[in-house]
Amino acid sequence: MTSTLEAASASARNVYPPGTVLLPCHDHARYHHFTNDMILLDVPDGTEISVNRSASIVQNLNMGIAGLPESSDWVWIIGDDHTFARDIIMRLLTHLYDVPEEQQVDIVAPLCVRRGPPFSLVAFDAQVKIDEVPHPAYHSVQFQDLPQHGLVEVVACGSAGMLVRRKVFDAIGSPWFANSTGLFVDEDMEFCRRARAKGFKVYLDVDNAIGHLGILAAWPRKVDGEWGLILDFQGQGDNRIFMPGGIRTEEVKPGDTQQHYGVYGDPKGNFTVHDGGRT
Numbered sequence: 001m002t003s004t005l006e007a008a009s010a011s012a013r014n015v016y017p018p019g020t021v022l023l024p025c026h027d028h029a030r031y032h033h034f035t036n037d038m039i040l041l042d043v044p045d046g047t048e049i050s051v052n053r054s055a056s057i058v059q060n061l062n063m064g065i066a067g068l069p070e071s072s073d074w075v076w077i078i079g080d081d082h083t084f085a086r087d088i089i090m091r092l093l094t095h096l097y098d099v100p101e102e103q104q105v106d107i108v109a110p111l112c113v114r115r116g117p118p119f120s121l122v123a124f125d126a127q128v129k130i131d132e133v134p135h136p137a138y139h140s141v142q143f144q145d146l147p148q149h150g151l152v153e154v155v156a157c158g159s160a161g162m163l164v165r166r167k168v169f170d171a172i173g174s175p176w177f178a179n180s181t182g183l184f185v186d187e188d189m190e191f192c193r194r195a196r197a198k199g200f201k202v203y204l205d206v207d208n209a210i211g212h213l214g215i216l217a218a219w220p221r222k223v224d225g226e227w228g229l230i231l232d233f234q235g236q237g238d239n240r241i242f243m244p245g246g247i248r249t250e251e252v253k254p255g256d257t258q259q260h261y262g263v264y265g266d267p268k269g270n271f272t273v274h275d276g277g278r279t
Contacts, residue, residue, distance in 0.1 A: 016093045018046030019074035019166075024060035025053065031213045033083040040086045044093070046071055058187045061159075061177040065169050073166055077159045081115060083211040084161065091208050092163040095151065105151065107195060108203045109162040115214040118247035119229050121146075122158035123204050124189070135181050138189065141204075143220070143227040143246045151203045156192035161210045171198045220246075 052060040124138035217232040229246035
């Protein structure tokens, strides 16, 4: 018997043009959650998977784009330290094809947080300075500034879970990914900067999120209308802690080299246990 989800997924696979799922990973067997999610992942018919392995993520990304099949109209980038819903690609594709032309986007990514403390959102709403290296510095989007639903334009975001139309890569040209300097790994930020220089906009889809896997799974999540951080110690939602507002650094005063961490939204440091369903 075919389930409703399977029937809907099968129908959607025939609606959208094919693309490429790009895995620029060092390894593909670190986390069983990633492996399981990849096996179940729904994609449009004709979609291919590009796997490139080397010591350089930048090199892997560029090899994948260089080898895109002619049939691929889009690229979805994902690392092997992430966990995601089965229909994540189908959800993101709606912003490319299921809305009026004037509302269609070229770059869209789900919400994602860093894999370690303070688990900040991997999304940035402003470039705040160029340091002495020189290296661009960005201001992270804060949980309390996220809209309740829909898309929000950002200056840059991480490439994990990012869906990109092929024409963006065609406009940027090779090499599509590169670090801003030889000292920092920021190829995703540079990609966003170069895409915006070509006239493209970068969007976050706050209705969709992916988890970041480390010693635990970290998810951005909205609970009872409030954005926050889910720390999932088992990966399947059985032992979760919800932190309203997430963890964030306090404002650092000029000349202060210390980083100050605290729990935003709860001055007493209380956490809220949450056992809601997985995205």
